[in-house]
Amino acid sequence: MNFAMEHTSRITHPLESLLNPRSIAVVGASSNPNKQGYRYVQHLLNFGFEGKIYPVNHRGGNILGLEVYPSISAIPEPVDYVISAIPAEHVPQLVRDCAHKGVKLLQLYTAQLGETGIPERKQLEVHIADLAHRLGIRLLGPNCMGVYRPEIGLTFRFSSAKASGDVAFISQSAGHAAEVMYRGALRGLNFSQIVSYGNAVDINETELLEYLAHDPNTKIIAAYIEGVRSRDFPRVLKIAAEHKPVIILKVGRTQAGARAVASHTGSLVGDYVVWKGLMKQCRAIPVESIEELIDTAVAFAKLPQPKGRNVGVIGSGGGGSILAADEFELHGLHVPSLPKQVSNKIKTFLDDDRMIVGNPVDVSMIIPGGWGFEELKRISKTIASHPLYQILVGDAGEWRPDTPSEISDYQAMVSMFLEVRESTKKPMAIVLRPADHTEEWRWRCFVEQQQRCLSKGVAIFPSVGQTARALGKFVSYHLASSA
Amino acid sequence: MNFAMEHTSRITHPLESLLNPRSIAVVGASSNPNKQGYRYVQHLLNFGFEGKIYPVNHRGGNILGLEVYPSISAIPEPVDYVISAIPAEHVPQLVRDCAHKGVKLLQLYTAQLGETGIPERKQLEVHIADLAHRLGIRLLGPNCMGVYRPEIGLTFRFSSAKASGDVAFISQSAGHAAEVMYRGALRGLNFSQIVSYGNAVDINETELLEYLAHDPNTKIIAAYIEGVRSRDFPRVLKIAAEHKPVIILKVGRTQAGARAVASHTGSLVGDYVVWKGLMKQCRAIPVESIEELIDTAVAFAKLPQPKGRNVGVIGSGGGGSILAADEFELHGLHVPSLPKQVSNKIKTFLDDDRMIVGNPVDVSMIIPGGWGFEELKRISKTIASHPLYQILVGDAGEWRPDTPSEISDYQAMVSMFLEVRESTKKPMAIVLRPADHTEEWRWRCFVEQQQRCLSKGVAIFPSVGQTARALGKFVSYHLASSA
Numbered sequence: 001m002n003f004a005m006e007h008t009s010r011i012t013h014p015l016e017s018l019l020n021p022r023s024i025a026v027v028g029a030s031s032n033p034n035k036q037g038y039r040y041v042q043h044l045l046n047f048g049f050e051g052k053i054y055p056v057n058h059r060g061g062n063i064l065g066l067e068v069y070p071s072i073s074a075i076p077e078p079v080d081y082v083i084s085a086i087p088a089e090h091v092p093q094l095v096r097d098c099a100h101k102g103v104k105l106l107q108l109y110t111a112q113l114g115e116t117g118i119p120e121r122k123q124l125e126v127h128i129a130d131l132a133h134r135l136g137i138r139l140l141g142p143n144c145m146g147v148y149r150p151e152i153g154l155t156f157r158f159s160s161a162k163a164s165g166d167v168a169f170i171s172q173s174a175g176h177a178a179e180v181m182y183r184g185a186l187r188g189l190n191f192s193q194i195v196s197y198g199n200a201v202d203i204n205e206t207e208l209l210e211y212l213a214h215d216p217n218t219k220i221i222a223a224y225i226e227g228v229r230s231r232d233f234p235r236v237l238k239i240a241a242e243h244k245p246v247i248i249l250k251v252g253r254t255q256a257g258a259r260a261v262a263s264h265t266g267s268l269v270g271d272y273v274v275w276k277g278l279m280k281q282c283r284a285i286p287v288e289s290i291e292e293l294i295d296t297a298v299a300f301a302k303l304p305q306p307k308g309r310n311v312g313v314i315g316s317g318g319g320g321s322i323l324a325a326d327e328f329e330l331h332g333l334h335v336p337s338l339p340k341q342v343s344n345k346i347k348t349f350l351d352d353d354r355m356i357v358g359n360p361v362d363v364s365m366i367i368p369g370g371w372g373f374e375e376l377k378r379i380s381k382t383i384a385s386h387p388l389y390q391i392l393v394g395d396a397g398e399w400r401p402d403t404p405s406e407i408s409d410y411q412a413m414v415s416m417f418l419e420v421r422e423s424t425k426k427p428m429a430i431v432l433r434p435a436d437h438t439e440e441w442r443w444r445c446f447v448e449q450q451q452r453c454l455s456k457g458v459a460i461f462p463s464v465g466q467t468a469r470a471l472g473k474f475v476s477y478h479l480a481s482s483a
Numbered sequence: 484m485n486f487a488m489e490h491t492s493r494i495t496h497p498l499e500s501l502l503n504p505r506s507i508a509v510v511g512a513s514s515n516p517n518k519q520g521y522r523y524v525q526h527l528l529n530f531g532f533e534g535k536i537y538p539v540n541h542r543g544g545n546i547l548g549l550e551v552y553p554s555i556s557a558i559p560e561p562v563d564y565v566i567s568a569i570p571a572e573h574v575p576q577l578v579r580d581c582a583h584k585g586v587k588l589l590q591l592y593t594a595q596l597g598e599t600g601i602p603e604r605k606q607l608e609v610h611i612a613d614l615a616h617r618l619g620i621r622l623l624g625p626n627c628m629g630v631y632r633p634e635i636g637l638t639f640r641f642s643s644a645k646a647s648g649d650v651a652f653i654s655q656s657a658g659h660a661a662e663v664m665y666r667g668a669l670r671g672l673n674f675s676q677i678v679s680y681g682n683a684v685d686i687n688e689t690e691l692l693e694y695l696a697h698d699p700n701t702k703i704i705a706a707y708i709e710g711v712r713s714r715d716f717p718r719v720l721k722i723a724a725e726h727k728p729v730i731i732l733k734v735g736r737t738q739a740g741a742r743a744v745a746s747h748t749g750s751l752v753g754d755y756v757v758w759k760g761l762m763k764q765c766r767a768i769p770v771e772s773i774e775e776l777i778d779t780a781v782a783f784a785k786l787p788q789p790k791g792r793n794v795g796v797i798g799s800g801g802g803g804s805i806l807a808a809d810e811f812e813l814h815g816l817h818v819p820s821l822p823k824q825v826s827n828k829i830k831t832f833l834d835d836d837r838m839i840v841g842n843p844v845d846v847s848m849i850i851p852g853g854w855g856f857e858e859l860k861r862i863s864k865t866i867a868s869h870p871l872y873q874i875l876v877g878d879a880g881e882w883r884p885d886t887p888s889e890i891s892d893y894q895a896m897v898s899m900f901l902e903v904r905e906s907t908k909k910p911m912a913i914v915l916r917p918a919d920h921t922e923e924w925r926w927r928c929f930v931e932q933q934q935r936c937l938s939k940g941v942a943i944f945p946s947v948g949q950t951a952r953a954l955g956k957f958v959s960y961h962l963a964s965s966a
Contacts, residue, residue: 116839158885173802175847175881182883186921224802251805254812256842259820263839264801289806289948318747319656319707322734323772329737337742356599356746359739364658398658400665402641436917436945438669438930447921462919465772 015203015211018105018138019147019193021081021154022051025072025103027094028085029055031063036109037085038063040156047160049153054079072097079103083146084110088121091128091142099135106132108141114199114266115143122266129201143265144198145174148181148191151217156196157181165190166219167301170197170208172226172265176249179290180222187298188454192217199265206230213240220300222247222293227267238282245300245477246284249293250275283480285473295461295470302459303427306475309334312389314380314417315360316397316431324360324395324464331472333391335359342386349378359383360395363413373412380420384428391471392428394420397464400433400442407445414449418456427474429459431467498686498694501588501621502630502676504564504637505534508555508586510577511568512538514546519592520568521546523639530643532636535560555580562586566629567593571604574611574625582618589615591624597682597749598626605749612684626748627681628657631664631674634700639679640664648673649702650784653680653691655709655748659732662773663705670781671937675700682748689713696723703783705730705776710750721765728783728960729767732776733758766963768956778944778953785942786910789958792817795872797863797900798843799880799914807843807878807947814955816874818842825869832861842866843878846896856895863903867911874954875911877903880947883916883925890928897932901939910957912942914950 024044030037041063044053054075055068062068069075072082072094082103084094088110098106113125125142132139140146145156151164157178167189171177177196184191192215195208205225212221213236221244230236240246252261252269261269279286287293311333315321325335338346338359346357356362357379384392394417401410414430421428430453435446453460461467507527513520524546527536537558538551545551552558555565555577565586567577571593581589596608608625615622623629628639634647640661650672654660660679667674675698678691688708695704696719704727713719723729735744735752744752762769770776794816798804808818821829821842829840839845840862867875877900884890897913904911913936918929936943944950 171802173800173805175800176802179881186919226802226805251802251809253809256812256818257805257809260801260805260808260841260843260845263841264805264845289810289946291946291948317656317658318743319654319659319709319734322656322709322740322743322747325743326734326736326740327772329739335739358743358746360743362743362747398662434917434919435921435926436669436919436929438918438934440923443918443926446919451921463772463774465774 013211013214015207016215018081019149019195020152021105023054023077023079024049024051024081024083024154025054025056025069025075025079026083026085027056027072029057029063029068030085031061035085040083040085040109041066043155043157043160044153047153047155051080051152052077072101072103075101080105082106084108086110088112088124088142092131095128095131095135095137098137103137105138105140107144107146108139108198109145110141111143111198113142114201115264117263117266125199125201132202139202140195141198142201145177145196148177148194150191161185161190163190164192164217165301166192166217167222167297168192168212168215168218168220169194169222169224170205170212171195171224172197172200172267173224174198176224176290180294183290184294184297187294187460188457189294189297189301200229200267204229206233206236209240209246210236213243218244220245220247220297222297224249224251224293226251226261226265227269229267234278234282237278237284241282241284247287247293247296247300248279248284249287249290283477285477291466292469295466296473298459298461299429299470299474302457303429303474304425305478306391306427308390309475309479310336310389311391311393311471312383312386313360314376314383314392314394314420315362316395316399317364318362320395320397320464321360321362324393324468327464327468328393328471331468332476333468333472336388338383339386339388342382345382346379349375373416377416377419380416381423384420384424384426390426391475392420392424392426393431393467393471394428395431395464397431397433401445404441407441410445410449414452418453418458421458429461429467429471431464432460432462434462496694496697498690499698501564502632502678503635504588506537506560506562507532507534507564507566507637508537508539508552508558508562509566509568510539510555512540512546512551513568514544518568523566523568523592524549526638526640526643527636530636530638534563534635537562555584555586558584563588565589567591569593571595571607571625575614578611578614578618578620581620586620588621588623590627590629591622591681592628593624594626594681596625597684598747600746600749608682608684615685622685623678624681625684628660628679631660631677633674644668644673646673647675647700648784649675649700650705650780651675651695651698651701651703652677652705652707653688653695654678654707655680655683655750656707657681659707659773663777666773667777667780670777670943671940672777672780672784683712683750687712689716689719692723692729693719696726701727703728703730703780705780707732707734707776709734709744709748710752712750717761717765720761720767724765724767730770730776730779730783731762731767732770732773766960768960774949775952778949779956781942781944782912782953782957785940786912786957787908788961789874789910791873792958792962793819793872794874794876794954795866795869796843797859797866797875797877797903798845799878799882800847801845803878803880803947804843804845807876807951810947810951811876811954814951815959816951816955819871821866822869822871825865828865829862832858856899860899860902863899864906867903867907867909873909874958875903875907875909876914876950876954877911878914878947880914880916884928887924890924893928893932897935901936901941904941912944912950912954914947915943915945917945
């Protein structure tokens with residue numbers, strides 16, 4: 001932990017090369033497609049891992065067209081990275097074989113160790129960790145899925161997104177790692193890496209955080225943490241959060257949660273009150289669910305830095321506008337009225353002076369009232385360009401086509417938002433409800449508009465409440481750091 | 484407001500017959516399909532309104548095969564219910580025509596009245612209300628969509644659900660009325676009625692609540708309220724909430740929200756702190772978003788009464804289980820460990836005694852570990868049948884098919900949950916993530932499993948957090964009332 005983070009540009013963190021292997025061996029490779037020992041090989045092949053892939057199984061043979069080696073030592077070329085999918089009792093011998101071969105990193109998908117709570121299994125975990133430490137092998141896990149790193153074609157699951165990005169996620173839970181990868185992709189998040197690190201007997205949250213803090217490809221760090229393994233964590237978190245936004249979902253907030261943590265990764269959760277204090281002191285960003293972690297990452301990944309708390313909202317209907325006003329204010333943002341100058345200008349666009357246009361703009365007043373998207377666009381651009389408003393939100397919330405003939409209206413609504421967004425350098429989020437419709441044509445309409453927004457790099461959110469919660473944290477972070 | 488709610492079985496509330504018209508006239512009926520005056524006629528025809536439909540427009544002609552009458556008085560038969568889609572300035576004359584014809588209820592889609600904040604418009608609204616009162620016509624609105632009542636084929640929107648149910652929703656916002664109708668249907672909510680009541684110059688939240696409190700077809704009342712119009716509200720709310728669960732989304736919690744309310748329905752929001760006290764005192768159920776309103780209504784509509792706070796959770800992965808434990812406990816439920824007796828019994832089902840089964844059950848420990856759904860079903864049923872657990876949750880949260888070949892696994896997971904649910908009389912919720920996938924096969928798989936659950940009357944929720952929030956309120960309500 002003495003790595004000098006302050007001189008990040010010149011020094012390479014030890015994890016950098018470990019997570020960039022040129023060759024990978026999968027030990028416990030299987031020809032049974034339902035076994036993880038098959039899937040690791042399959043994923044690396046499908047995802048196009050750039051280096052060599054060596055399946056290892058004492059039975060030999062072929063898996064997916066690759067020769068299977070009977071042991072690590074039988075592989076003719078150097079091996080950087082080994083994935084273990086064998087039972088825990090065989091891992092000590094594997095560690096020795098890896099040391100002999102000059103392997104640098106051993107990732108243990110292997111579980112049934114410390115997390116079982118069984119004394120002999122805990123002892124075996126400690127023995128494996130000690131042995132690896134003594135023999136100079138770094139361990140990732142046990143009880144973890146490993147690394148997703150699209151840049152080099154490394155992954156641990158089906159249909160992983162190919163695009164690299166600047167968000168990193170580290171997770172003690174493999175399920176959450178896969179969930180953030182999948183649901184993040186639906187929201188346009190691209191990752192530099194996702195690391196599932198399980199029981200963390202060697203490489204832990206602190207070392208990963210230290211590495212990511214100065215990884216030039218990572219601009220935003222997100223983490224799912226069950227228990228902290230290193231006393232250095234507060235110091236490293238403080239430095240990391242000074243460099244980049246660090247979004248953390250910490251679980252075990254309740255007794256039942258703490259008990260579930262113990263049987264998952266064998267971690268000690270610590271006191272949540274102390275944790276909250278630490279987060280605040282370090283200016284890290286706490287979140288309370290996977291959904292909120294993704295929402296918050298979307299805000300940081302997609303939006304330019306905000307200059308203040310004043311939101312201009314192009315709302316949905318009247319009720320939707322009110323909920324938006326309440327939600328944004330309750331999350332620490334402001335929804336100021338239109339200045340007289342703006343109202344007056346807007347009145348010149350409308351041929352009925354009884355129309356009320358406020359902030360939020362109640363779109364239902366304009367569209368069905370006989371005017372249309374052109375008027376709404378002029379209104380929205382007027383608000384967007386006024387210096388009072390520092391953040392913009394377009395809410396297509398309660399709008400949906402009722403019949404296929406209305407699809408073009410929905411498209412026009414999204415086009416209008418996109419055009420307003422392109423007219424300004426201010427951060428602008430768009431609220432598009434989830435594409436969870438039961439009718440195919442409506443589902444398709446929503447998916448198409450979401451994809452269209454994502455292809456332009458827009459921050460989209462599934463509800464006003466989620467938008468407000470994420471933007472509240474995003475804006476507070478930036479205003480505190482510029483203060 | 485002197486209607487004797489205490490003798491509900493014998494006396495019919497005045498709104499009962501008003502909301503059950505045998506004939507409806509649409510004034511301002513139009514042949515332009517984009518106008519609301521066309522759509523009202525279209526909706527009534529499509530939805531199969533049981534009574535007569537009379538389009539009214541001074542131009543005459545035909546709309547959708549129906550003869551258009553030049554005026555209300557020209558209609559040869561009695562008219563119970565009139566929908567006004569004409570400009571506000573013509574409404575006073577319409578009120579007189581309605582009085583002459585013996586119309587009982589005039590629903591004003593017509594807007595641009597009190598909500599504009601313009602003095603002349605406010606005066607016009609007051610004038611209309613006074614005139615109607617004097618002439619014995621009841622008003623719904625202005626600035627509202629009206630009534631959805633599937634039992635008689637009355638609706639105000641496209642593709643309304645045909646099935647009647649026992650949930651009623653009253654809403655000052657037409658957008659929220661449509662949203663709850665649409666999104667409620669996606670969650671299997673069936674309605675006795677949904678009433679969009681807008682500016683509430685005559686029929687207001689209090690009268691509607693009073694009516695619904697003793698409507699035998701309504702078991703659950705939900706309301707979206709911007710401002711309360713009657714001083715009787717606290718008294719009526721108290722009585723209503725003694726009879727049925729009353730779920731209320733009250734907006735205008737912030738200054739910006741209050742301002743948006745004023746320009747939407749011209750309501751005064753009141754003090755939210757006072758409001759919260761009233762809700763608590765009356766044992767009404769406050770919610771803070773449309774999503775939460777729907778979730779809470781789903782819990783009350785679909786689940787039998789719980790006997791206590793102890794939840795048995797068949798969790799998703801390890802991380803998902805921990806989040807579930809935290810969420811349920813943070814929302815006032817308990818997630819107690821498995822009693823020794825249960826653990827011991829479960830061990831007899833498993834051929835590896837290192838397997839940890841707790842509460843929540845970490846399903847990922849069982850399925851990929853070489854066992855399968857049969858073992859999981861036996862484990863789940865053992866937990867479900869133990870008297871310690873009073874509520875059950877099956878969380879398919881982070882499970883999804885990675886390839887089409889895994890669809891059958893997802894189906895098997897849902898089947899397992901359904902079988903456990905059928906084995907018990909305890910309330911059991913199932914968490915199924917939204918069907919918002921971009922690939923058609925996966926979207927279809929989710930929609931099919933959701934529909935399958937809905938067809939069996941299951942309470943499904945899109946996330947663990949939303950489940951916990953809704954169940955927390957549901958359980959607290961029932962335990963307080965049985966205390």
